[in-house]
Amino acid sequence: MANVANAPRQKVVISTRVDKVSTGARVTSSVRAAIAVIVALIMLIPVAWMAMTAFKTRPDAVAVPPKVFFEPSFEGFVSLLTSRRQLTNDEIAVYQQRTDLGWADQIALIRGQAITGPSAFPRQLLNSLIISGVSTVFSVGFGVLSAYAFSRFPVPGKDDLLFFILSQRMLPPVVVTIPIFLMYRQVGLHDTHIGMVLLYTAFNLSFSVWLLKGFIDEIPREYEEAAMVDGYTRLQAFRRIVLPQATTGIAATTVFSLIFSWNEYAFALMLTSDAARTAPPSIPLVLGTGGIEWAAIAAGSLAFLIPVVIITFLLRKHLLRGVTFGAIRKG
Amino acid sequence: MANIELRGVEKKFGDVFAVKPLDLTIKDGEFIVLLGPSGCGKTTTLRMISGLEAVTVGQILLDGRDVTWLHPSERDIAFVFQFFALYSHMSARDNIAFPLQAAGMARHEVKERVAQVAALLRIDHILDRKPGALSGGDQQRVALARALVRRPAAFLMDEPLGALDAEFRETMRAEIKKLHLAQHATTVYVTHDQIEAMAMGDRIVIMSAAVVQQVGTPTEVYHNPANLFVARFIGSPGMNLVKAKVEPDGARLPGGGLAPISDRWRRALEGSGLEDGSVVLGFRPEAVQVHDGGALRAGVYADDLHGGYTMLHLELADGEIIHGRAARDAMNALGSAVRFDLDPDMMRFFNPETEMAILS
Numbered sequence: 059m060a061n062v063a064n065a066p067r068q069k070v071v072i073s074t075r076v077d078k079v080s081t082g083a084r085v086t087s088s089v090r091a092a093i094a095v096i097v098a099l100i101m102l103i104p105v106a107w108m109a110m111t112a113f114k115t116r117p118d119a120v121a122v123p124p125k126v127f128f129e130p131s132f133e134g135f136v137s138l139l140t141s142r143r144q145l146t147n148d149e150i151a152v153y154q155q156r157t158d159l160g161w162a163d164q165i166a167l168i169r170g171q172a173i174t175g176p177s178a179f180p181r182q183l184l185n186s187l188i189i190s191g192v193s194t195v196f197s198v199g200f201g202v203l204s205a206y207a208f209s210r211f212p213v214p215g216k217d218d219l220l221f222f223i224l225s226q227r228m229l230p231p232v233v234v235t236i237p238i239f240l241m242y243r244q245v246g247l248h249d250t251h252i253g254m255v256l257l258y259t260a261f262n263l264s265f266s267v268w269l270l271k272g273f274i275d276e277i278p279r280e281y282e283e284a285a286m287v288d289g290y291t292r293l294q295a296f297r298r299i300v301l302p303q304a305t306t307g308i309a310a311t312t313v314f315s316l317i318f319s320w321n322e323y324a325f326a327l328m329l330t331s332d333a334a335r336t337a338p339p340s341i342p343l344v345l346g347t348g349g350i351e352w353a354a355i356a357a358g359s360l361a362f363l364i365p366v367v368i369i370t371f372l373l374r375k376h377l378l379r380g381v382t383f384g385a386i387r388k389g
Numbered sequence: 390m391a392n393i394e395l396r397g398v399e400k401k402f403g404d405v406f407a408v409k410p411l412d413l414t415i416k417d418g419e420f421i422v423l424l425g426p427s428g429c430g431k432t433t434t435l436r437m438i439s440g441l442e443a444v445t446v447g448q449i450l451l452d453g454r455d456v457t458w459l460h461p462s463e464r465d466i467a468f469v470f471q472f473f474a475l476y477s478h479m480s481a482r483d484n485i486a487f488p489l490q491a492a493g494m495a496r497h498e499v500k501e502r503v504a505q506v507a508a509l510l511r512i513d514h515i516l517d518r519k520p521g522a523l524s525g526g527d528q529q530r531v532a533l534a535r536a537l538v539r540r541p542a543a544f545l546m547d548e549p550l551g552a553l554d555a556e557f558r559e560t561m562r563a564e565i566k567k568l569h570l571a572q573h574a575t576t577v578y579v580t581h582d583q584i585e586a587m588a589m590g591d592r593i594v595i596m597s598a599a600v601v602q603q604v605g606t607p608t609e610v611y612h613n614p615a616n617l618f619v620a621r622f623i624g625s626p627g628m629n630l631v632k633a634k635v636e637p638d639g640a641r642l643p644g645g646g647l648a649p650i651s652d653r654w655r656r657a658l659e660g661s662g663l664e665d666g667s668v669v670l671g672f673r674p675e676a677v678q679v680h681d682g683g684a685l686r687a688g689v690y691a692d693d694l695h696g697g698y699t700m701l702h703l704e705l706a707d708g709e710i711i712h713g714r715a716a717r718d719a720m721n722a723l724g725s726a727v728r729f730d731l732d733p734d735m736m737r738f739f740n741p742e743t744e745m746a747i748l749s
């Protein structure tokens with residue numbers, strides 16, 4: 059007897075639907091795959107170009123026609139990560155005699171420069187990591203709690219509250235930069251990590267509540283109810299059942315919030331100057347003296363890109379996986 | 390194990406009654422079935438017993454202890470949900486062990502208990518799979534194991550077979566019955582399937598439109614339905630119900646036939662204060678005795694062969710169709726006239742106004 063009720067839960071390894079296996083269908087799917095690959099490659103060209111530029115010397119970076127094959131150099135990274143001073147011709151001669159120079163010093167010396175210390179960039183990158191990391195933890199953490207409350211409890215004025223939360227997102231952030239700048243200066247939050255964490259958390263929270271509520275709504279109440287009759291408190295049921303079931307939503311929200319606060323430019327420019335300055339407003343400032351340091355800018359952009367790529371890569375399984383709810387079947 | 394007592398329990402959602410005031414005592418070790426059409430308040434009743442839904446008014450007692458306002462986790466009751474509610478991120482084994490971990494049971498003991506219950510339900514071989522990889526029947530067994538493993542005071546089951554194929558349903562019905570007989574645990578079982586209810590229940594609580602219509606053993610609700618709703622709802626087909634008039638010699642059927650009434654019923658009908666003798670006469674298909682000397686007449690409208698017997702659809706003179714059971718080899722051409730009698734002991738009478746049964 060055809061097991062209709064069980065059918066959707068059985069794994070179909072190879073589709074046997076006529077429209078999936080006919081010659082026409084197979085050609086169509088190959089063409090589609092080819093187009094997808096081509097589009098992906100086109101999208102990757104600027105990124106690849108940036109990565110290449112990061113490893114070029116200054117002449118190679120501005121060569122016309124552009125060089126695809128070149129000898130890799132760490133010049134860009136040295137410019138990005140160090141501060142240097144220009145040497146006089148006499149000094150250059152002295153330096154060239156020295157044998158105690160490290161490889162970075164030697165690269166600097168090619169351009170007649172001596173390294174005087176690390177640049178501000180590593181610290182700015184660290185600031186970016188701290189601020190966006192902590193604000194993401196907060197916005198996802200508070201987001202999942204309030205999304206759960208909105209999803210499960212008869213919160214008074216629920217719809218109005220939800221709309222109010224969403225409306226926070228409708229305001230273009232740039233509009234409030236000046237008021238926030240003035241307020242932050244008053245209360246001493248200007249150029250502090252706490253100030254930036256607070257701001258990014260506030261901006262991401264509206265989005266994360268809405269996104270997570272959608273995911274939590276999809277988790278059947280019976281899951282927690284089963285846990286509660288089985289002897290768990292609601293909070294325990296939330297931790298043991300709801301959180302694992304919401305992994306996909308949490309992963310997606312994490313990536314979105316992280317990318318927002320990681321990329322945020324306008325507020326970072328206005329509200330930070332030194333102690334809490336993040337990477338985005340700093341990268342364009344690596345312009346260098348005498349000529350634009352394309353390699354350094356590309357190196358900065360590359361360094362800036364990598365953390366997001368790593369996080370997205372780590373969470374890719376959850377991001378790609380559709381929301382599956384296993385054994386509960388809707389009747 | 391425990392007895393469960395509901396005292397005047399009711400539930401309103403806004404202004405709408407999901408369950409109207411309900412009194413029910415479930416004895417220790419009893420298998421009670423809540424039966425009724427969809428939306429009549431069965432699930433709500435079960436959820437109130439479990440504590441997942443707060444009562445609007447009333448009291449719930451477990452073994453005499455008032456649990457009305459206790460959290461579900463403090464009631465020691467297991468709930469088997471309609472769609473199993475197995476946690477898809479845990480293996481079957483972890484699903485079953487989950488309730489034991491709440492109580493902080495030692496690891497080796499948890500292992501032992503899970504193994505015991507898995508052996509009982511014959512699911513040892515699937516314990517390491519995730520629920521999504523299990524068949525409907527096995528998911529059901531895992532859900533039952535999760536309920537059994539804790540040895541709770543009572544089991545609540547909400548249409549546990551509803552999500553299964555007909556084929557599995559028969560098997561699982563027998564398994565649940567057998568488990569109950571072995572464990573003798575107080576069980577409240579919800580279904581909308583009257584055949585399932587008749588097969589499983591020690592007693593059946595029939596609900597309709599938020600109101601309990603009758604509480605009784607399967608035999609009682611089948612043979613002595615309390616009202617027209619129960620008479621129609623129980624049995625397939627339900628009880629034949631025809632408008633009749635009580636006369637000195639018997640009950641006059643539509644279209645003229647006169648069915649003799651036993652003395653017992655005659656006295657009951659006289660005492661029931663019916664105006665002009667109008668009643669609803671009810672009789673089960675097996676009360677119909679087709680034979681040539683019968684006092685009542687009908688035309689054969691259709692006949693269904695059921696293997697062991699034939700179900701005749703008989704058309705009375707006024708066009709009303711009744712069902713009658715006849716022998717397997719009875720030959721009745723469609724459209725032919727037949728004669729039959731009604732077994733006087735199997736006749737029941739209802740007040741057409743109140744729709745309630747007249748008691749003998």
Ligand SMILES: Nc1ncnc2c1ncn2[C@@H]1O[C@H](COP(=O)(O)OP(=O)(O)O)[C@@H](O)[C@H]1O
Nearest residue numbers: 402406407425426427428429430431432433434
């Ligand atoms: N949470 C709820 N809010 C509002 N109405 C509800 C809720 N739960 C159930 N009801 C209503 O209560 C009635 C009984 O529902 P239920 O107990 O689920 O019926 P059954 O299980 O017998 O099909 C239905 O009319 C249903 O719409």
Ligand SMILES: [Mg+2]
Nearest residue numbers: 428431432433
């Ligand atoms: Mg129900």
